[in-house]
Amino acid sequence: MPKETGKTRWQDLPIGFMITDAGNAAEYHTGTWRSQQPVRNNDRCFRCGMCYLFCPEGCIHRGPDGYFFADLRYCKGCGICAQECWSDTINMVEETE
């Protein structure tokens, strides 16, 4: 169901509006909802992982360098990571496009 591929004819919907392909939530890019994006200044970051713990979308990952980053395909721009960050590493910046 949750794909962003235009409209589906009612005749083509699965019976009972079921999702028949497991795990397809990944195809729904909630990042399109975003009006602000988290921008990091890793000079201030001591890699505590509070942003990772608090992200309600689960879209924050840890890179090989040990720093955290948000997957912008899914980040809704809620700003919780910026609010919770202990070291003011994260700033929410208006999306320009």
Added chain:
Amino acid sequence: MAKRVGIEVSIACAEAVRLANVDVVPAYPITPQTHIIEDLSQLVAEGELDAAFIPVESEHSAMSAALGAAAAGARVFTATSSQGLALMHEIVMLAPSLRLPVVMVVANRALSGPISIWNDHSDIMAERDCGWVQIFCENGQEVFDLTLVAFNVVEDERVLLPIMVNLDGFQLSHMIEPIEILDQEEADTYLRPHKAAFRLDVDNPTSMGPVGLPEYFSEAKMAADMALKGSKEVVEEELKRFGETFGRHYNVVETYKAEGAEVIILTMGSISETAMSAIDKMRTWGKKVGLVRIRLWRPFPIEEFVAAVKGAEVIACIDRAVTFGGTAGPVASEVRSCLYHLPGKPAVINFVAGLGGRDVTVDDFVTMVDRAQHYLRKGIFPPYELINIAGEEEKEAESA
């Protein structure tokens, strides 16, 4: 061999459910549905019915458990009434959208307030637009028969919707009537073995009941509406097959002396039998009166209804629920709306009768027919009118 026995209608209903060999019965007791559920729990306890009886903590849970069980592929039965149905409402709305077949008997009872345990149709009319197949029984035999028919209807792959089998609380549920009870072998010649069209399965994972974004929601509703409309054909097929198998024939709309009648009494449920007695009486006076009874309420059988009332001058349409401050009771508003565009249509005079257990007598039907004709002569068309109300005697005397 089928046996005709004197039996309480609720017990006959439970017997039909036993014959259907249901897998799960989640239920919460409420007057006047109680005897159905009580008997089923006993059948399960005594090993007469191999089912899981789930004594849930509320009707909201009863319907939730029913949908869960149906999603797991079980044949499910539950029953409720009035406040119980109202408490279920949230989950009732969900069932048709999930396309899960559940058979639910509703022993119709007034909704509070004032508190009433007695019969009218206010409980079911509040669930009118939930997308369930809805059928109304006239007598105990019909309750037994239609409960069986219900399982075949909802599990048909062209339907896969829940159904409410409505029977008037007390007037039917607690009556002892002569009912022909089928034995298992006979029931099995009609009932199809249960097979879930789809179900939750760890090897083929699916999600049921996901969010419907605006891009999909209207199409999902369209699909549910088309499924409900399409169920009429299956209901008709199943009633026909039941008639061919057991000799008891049912239609989606029934008539009694309606051919050439000038006045049609329109009813649903058990008061239809009293209406027929009233019609016989009025016929001896030379009044051209007939009965049309709607058995299938959802999907509404528009063509059959229009054909049944063709040629009548006026319909005395009886509602068993008040649409407070509205344009007509729930039945009359449907009826007026499907006649509105037709040339030479009969007038529809709407009477609200039999609320909260008040009897609708032969004399009441005579009064309603007289008043319908009186209003027609005078060219007065009130939206709806409660009848047999203390304090309104003067008005009622006008048409006598």
